[in-house]
Amino acid sequence: MRFTRVLRMSAAVAALGLAAACGGAGANADKPLLDRVKESKKLTIGIKYDQPGLGRRTPDGKFQGFDVDVAKYVAKELGVDESAITFKETPSAQRENMIEKGEVDFIVATYSITDARKKKVSFAGPYFIAGQDLLIRAEDNEITGPDSLNGKKLCSVKGSTPAQKIQKDYSHEAQLQEYGGYSECITQLLNGTVDAVTTDDVILAGYATQNSGKFKLVGKPFTEERYGIGLRKDDKAGRDAINKAIQKMIDEGVWKQALEKNVGPSGYKIPAPPEITEK
Amino acid sequence: MDFLSRYDLLGAFWVTVQLTVFSAIGSLVWGTVLAAMRVSPVPLMRSFGTAYINLVRNTPLTLVIIGASLGLYSTLGVALVERESPTFIEDNNFWLAVLGLVVYTATFVCESIRSGINTVPAGQAEAARALGLGFGQTLGIVVLPQAFRSVVAPLASVLIALTKNTTVAAAIGVAEAAGLMKEMIENESDKILVVFGVFAVGFVLLTLPTGLLLGWVAKKMAVKR
Numbered sequence: 013m014r015f016t017r018v019l020r021m022s023a024a025v026a027a028l029g030l031a032a033a034c035g036g037a038g039a040n041a042d043k044p045l046l047d048r049v050k051e052s053k054k055l056t057i058g059i060k061y062d063q064p065g066l067g068r069r070t071p072d073g074k075f076q077g078f079d080v081d082v083a084k085y086v087a088k089e090l091g092v093d094e095s096a097i098t099f100k101e102t103p104s105a106q107r108e109n110m111i112e113k114g115e116v117d118f119i120v121a122t123y124s125i126t127d128a129r130k131k132k133v134s135f136a137g138p139y140f141i142a143g144q145d146l147l148i149r150a151e152d153n154e155i156t157g158p159d160s161l162n163g164k165k166l167c168s169v170k171g172s173t174p175a176q177k178i179q180k181d182y183s184h185e186a187q188l189q190e191y192g193g194y195s196e197c198i199t200q201l202l203n204g205t206v207d208a209v210t211t212d213d214v215i216l217a218g219y220a221t222q223n224s225g226k227f228k229l230v231g232k233p234f235t236e237e238r239y240g241i242g243l244r245k246d247d248k249a250g251r252d253a254i255n256k257a258i259q260k261m262i263d264e265g266v267w268k269q270a271l272e273k274n275v276g277p278s279g280y281k282i283p284a285p286p287e288i289t290e291k
Numbered sequence: 292m293d294f295l296s297r298y299d300l301l302g303a304f305w306v307t308v309q310l311t312v313f314s315a316i317g318s319l320v321w322g323t324v325l326a327a328m329r330v331s332p333v334p335l336m337r338s339f340g341t342a343y344i345n346l347v348r349n350t351p352l353t354l355v356i357i358g359a360s361l362g363l364y365s366t367l368g369v370a371l372v373e374r375e376s377p378t379f380i381e382d383n384n385f386w387l388a389v390l391g392l393v394v395y396t397a398t399f400v401c402e403s404i405r406s407g408i409n410t411v412p413a414g415q416a417e418a419a420r421a422l423g424l425g426f427g428q429t430l431g432i433v434v435l436p437q438a439f440r441s442v443v444a445p446l447a448s449v450l451i452a453l454t455k456n457t458t459v460a461a462a463i464g465v466a467e468a469a470g471l472m473k474e475m476i477e478n479e480s481d482k483i484l485v486v487f488g489v490f491a492v493g494f495v496l497l498t499l500p501t502g503l504l505l506g507w508v509a510k511k512m513a514v515k516r
Binding site for chain 2: 104105107108109126128129131132165170171172173175176187188189190191192196199200203205
C-alpha cells in the first residue's frame with residue numbers, strides 16, 4: 013500500500029500549496045490602499061507586458077514604457093521604493109477581476125475610464141487622453157484620416173473598443189481584420205495585406221517607435237479614450253492620493269519627459285496634459 | 292440580462308456551427324486518407340502519414356491557425372476566396388480557419404480510424420486478399436466499413452473537441468462565439484460571469500445533443516462480434 017500513501021501525501025501537499033497560492037494575495041487586500049502601503053511599504057501594480065512604449069516587459073525582465081513610468085512615479089509619491097514594486101501582467105479582460113480580488117493594488121495599463129467599469133472599480137486620473145487613430149506604412153499617402161478609408165483594409169484587436177468603432181461606423185467602406193494582439197496586425201501591415209492598423213494613437217506611437225522609420229501615424233484622432241488608474245471601488249483616500257501624484261507628475265514636467273522618452277521618437281505630437289476629473 | 296439582446300448571439304453561434312460542420316467534413320475525408328496511408332503497403336506513404344500526424348498533432352492549434360493567416364495568407368499570399376470581394380477578409384479568414392481546423396483535427400480522426408482498423412480481425416483482410424482484391428478494394432470494401440462502425444463513439448469525441456476548438460478561430464478574427472464573447476467582455480465588464488455563463492450554456496447546447504445522438508448511433512452501428 014506504499015503507492016496509495018504516496019498518493020495521499022502528494023494530494024495533501026498539493027491542496028496545501030493551492031490554499032497558500034490562493035490565500036497569499038488576499039491576506040490584507042481588504043484594507044484601503046494607503047493603509048496597506050503604510051504597513052508593507054510594497055506595491056503590486058498591474059501593467060501590460062506587450063505594449064511597446066506604454067507597458068512592456070523586455071526580454072531581460074525589465075519593464076519600460078509610459079505606463080510603467082507613471083506607475084513608478086505614483087508609487088514614489090505613496091512612499092514606496094522602486095525596488096519594492098512588483099509588476100504584474102493584467103490582460104484587458106481580467107482587469108476588474110484582479111482589482112476586486114486584490115491581486116494588484118492598482119492598474120496602470122491603457123485602462124480607459126468607462127461607466128461599465130466604474131460599477132466594479134474606481135478610477136483616478138485620467139493621466140492621459142488618447143484617441144483612436146490610424147497607423148500606416150511610411151510611404152502611404154492615400155490615407156489621410158477616417159474619411160479616406162474607402163476600400164481599405166484595417167486591422168485591430170478582436171472585440172476591442174476601436175475594432176467595434178470601425179465595425180459600427182466604417183464597415184460599409186472598409187474591411188476589418190481582427191487578431192488576438194496588435195503584433196499580428198503589425199506583421200500584416202508590414203506585408204502589405206492590410207493598409208492601416210487602428211487603435212488609440214499613443215499605443216500606435218509605441219509600435220511606430222519600435223519599428224522606427226517603417227510606419228507613420230495619420231494624426232487625426234476620431235475618438236476620446238481617457239486612461240485612468242484603476243483601483244478598488246470606493247477607496248476615496250487612495251484615489252485622492254494617486255490623483256495628487258498624477259497632478260504633481262504633470263506639474264513637475266516629468267509627465268512630458270516620460271512621454272517624449274517612450275513614444276516621442278515616432279513623431280507623435282504629445283498632447284496637452286489632461287485635467288483630472290475622477291474625484 | 293436585457294443587455295444580451297444588443298448582441299447577435301445566434302449569428303455568432305451559427306458561425307461556430309458552420310465552422311464545425313465544414314471542418315468536420317474536411318477532417319473526416321483527410322483523416323480517412325491519412326489512415327489509409329498509415330496502413331498502406333507503400334513505405335513512403337506510411338512514413339509520410341506517421342510524420343504528418345506526429346508533427347501536426349503536437350503543434351498547438353492556435354499556432355496552426357495563426358500560421359494559416361500570417362504565414363499562408365499574409366506572407367505567402369495564398370488567398371482562398373476572390374480578392375476583390377467586399378467581404379474578402381471575413382470570408383478568407385473563415386476558410387483559413389476551416390483549413391487550419393481540418394489540418395489539425397484530421398490527425399485525431401486518422402488515429403481513431405486506425406484504431407478501428409485494428410478491431411477488424413486479420414482474417415477479414417486475409418479473406419479479401421484470398422479472393423483477389425487489391426489493397427484499395429480490401430480497405431474500401433471490407434476493412435473500412437467495419438472499422439467505421441466501431442469508431443463512431445471515438446469520432447463523436449473528436450467532433451465535440453472540434454466544436455470547442457472552433458473558438459480558436461477568434462484569434463484570426465472569425466466572428467464566431469468566442470469572438471463575440473471578447474466583445475461582450477470589453478463592453479460589459481461588470482457582467483463577466485453572466486457573459487461566461489451564456490457562452491458555456493451555448494456550447495453545452497451544441498455538444499450535449501451531438502454526444503447523445505452519436506452515442507446512440509454508435510450502439511446501433513457497432514459490429515457484434
